[in-house]
Amino acid sequence: MGKAWYMDEDTSDQRLEHHKNPPEFISLDELYKKTGVEIFVLNVDTYKTDGVLDKIRKDRGYSYEDELVCSKECFGQAYEDKLKSFYTEHLHTDEEIRFVLEGSGYFDVRDDADRWIRINVTPGDLVVLPKAIYHRFTLDTKNHIKVKRYFIGHPVWTAHNRPADEMACRKEYVETQQKGFAAAAF
Ligand SMILES: [Fe+2]
Numbered sequence: 001m002g003k004a005w006y007m008d009e010d011t012s013d014q015r016l017e018h019h020k021n022p023p024e025f026i027s028l029d030e031l032y033k034k035t036g037v038e039i040f041v042l043n044v045d046t047y048k049t050d051g052v053l054d055k056i057r058k059d060r061g062y063s064y065e066d067e068l069v070c071s072k073e074c075f076g077q078a079y080e081d082k083l084k085s086f087y088t089e090h091l092h093t094d095e096e097i098r099f100v101l102e103g104s105g106y107f108d109v110r111d112d113a114d115r116w117i118r119i120n121v122t123p124g125d126l127v128v129l130p131k132a133i134y135h136r137f138t139l140d141t142k143n144h145i146k147v148k149r150y151f152i153g154h155p156v157w158t159a160h161n162r163p164a165d166e167m168a169c170r171k172e173y174v175e176t177q178q179k180g181f182a183a184a185a186f
Helices: 028-035 052-060 070-088 168-179
Strands: 005-006 040-041 063-071 096-103 105-110 114-123 125-129 135-139 144-151
Touching: 028 040, 028 114, 063 070, 063 096, 096 105, 105 125, 114 125, 135 168
Parallel strands: none
Antiparallel strands: 005 114, 040 125, 063 144, 096 125, 096 144, 105 114, 105 135
C-alpha cells in the first residue's frame, strides 16, 4: 500500500528510494493535510466486482477510463527520455487519478514548505493528486507499472511545467493549502 516519505537531496538515479538518513516517513493522513493528495487502498484481485472502485467513480464523477503500461520493454530506446519527461515538475488544471494494477512507481509532490514527498505506489493504490499540485512521476528500478487513468469528462493531459504560479488554478490550490485541506476522506 501507498507509503510516503521525505526525499533526500541526492540527484543520482531518480528511480531509487531517496530516503533521508535516517528515513522520515509521513502518514497518509498527514500527506492529505499538507498536500490534498488522497490515496485509497483497493483490493486489486476483487476491484472489478467488490463495488469499492465503482462507488468512488460514481461519487466523484469519473466518467473516462483507460489503461496504460509504462515499462522499459514498451518504450524501448525512448525509455530514458520518457523517464526524464515524467520527472519534470509540472501541474495540471484537473486532478490526476491513477489506479495501480501491476508494478510500482513513485509520485513526488511538494509539501507546504516546498519539500519533496515521495509516494510509493503499488498494486491496489488509487492515487488522486489534486488539480494544480506541483508533482512528477518516476518508475522505480523494476521499470514496470500498469495503471488505469480516470478523468471527469473529456480528458486533458496537458502538463504545465513549473513555474506556473500565475495560473488561476495554482493560486486557488495555494489558498486552500494555506487554509488547510478538509478532513481526510479515507
Ligand atoms: Fe502529471
